[in-house]
Amino acid sequence: MANRTPLYEEHKKLGAKFTEFSGWEMPVWYSGIVEEHLAVRNSVGVFDVSHMGRVEVPEEYEEELSSLFTKNLRGSKPWKLKYGMMLKQDGSVIDDMIIYKIPGKFLIVPNAGNDDIIASWINKNLGKEVARVITSDLSMLAIQGPKAEEVMEKILKEDLSDLKFFRCKEIELFGERGIISRSGYTGEDGFEIMAPPRAIIELWRALISEGVKPCGLGARDTLRLEMGFPLAGNEFSGGRTPIEAGLEFAIDWDHYFIGKEALLEQKSKGNYERLVGIILDSKAPPRHGYEVYKGEKKIGTVSSGGYSPILKRGIALAYVRPEHSKEGEEVGIKIREKILNGRIVKPPFVKKR
């Protein structure tokens, strides 16, 4: 049976439609994917993201942990977040994640279902059990949208204006201690907050009472797709590297990390497929695995596709041959035996706020 987060009953109360995602039974929508998507872009929405992994590593292993992560963690200052990946020796992505530095430890948030994989990878490479999975100790919400700060300040009775992007701080949440960060997966201003389940459930109820729209995985996907953010199961499947995925910004080349040599070799050879954005002339949503064409020639494959509620068009992320990866290039995506016209864009599809 699939896992349920501590907020499962709350989702049922709100009439959520459920789906299974990475071993978790999660809400896919409550009122409707497009409605929830627009609420996040125009106002504020809340997501239960308790299914994400949470892994703790003591700070004394900073050096070793840094050698497993594409970002340099040496000399990490507390209350900062870093986005990066852990790679295999061949440069392929194991998972992408955010690593929080807080006093005494690193808190790693990998994708749902990958907590054990990441903890094992760390422990195997260090030769001892230093990584501890604490996924079920904490629940987590994402509050996203232009009105996120206003509603969170009201409920928490705390000034959040000085909490900068990709910073976190400790706060008191209904008698428990939690960590709040200015971060998210939607491209809007917003926060992610972790705390013991009891306090997160109280926060959820308070947010819903304040009129914040509950949003499910359906809107989570359409929102991140409009931003061009990768979804690990799609953009990294098949052994893709951060170079192919256009995620060099998530690499600090000034430190050693597993997979670094393979990436440098790939960069020097240059002949690799690149992740691009494609916007179609039509509304038809492309899907993972659909073929990308230049005339009659197949030049790539869709890794993520869907419908953009803001652009009212089908959009996709796709890996294409380098010679056809320029912005503005006219390409087609084969949908049901017909090649639909579109063009390559550099994500985000929708301006970040």
Next chain:
Amino acid sequence: MVEVREDRMYTKSHEWVKLEGNVATVGITAYAVEQLGELVNIDLPEVGREVQRGEEVAVIDSIKASEAVYSPLSGKIIEINEALSEDLSLLSESPYDDGWIFKLEVRDESEVSDLLSPEEYKKILEE
């Protein structure tokens, strides 16, 4: 139970058919619309196309999935509901009236007896 109109016939694949002389108006049922969820796109057939019973004539994309619409009868497509290309809410909100999808000039009247009655369709929904 979702609405099933008494004034028309049905198919197992959730299309409805309303016959006026030898012209059949075809759409999808309220049940089908509910199953699809949020509609984002429809690929309509071309007017003038000859189709066989059971042939795929249209596709409706929802956010998460795509569903085919099959012709309940053989004949020639004589009209399509172009308004749906602009506004799919006509389909989601009025599947039996404003949300009709295409009209067909029926070629073989004997196929009509193979369609489901409202009662027979309701039974399928109950299963």
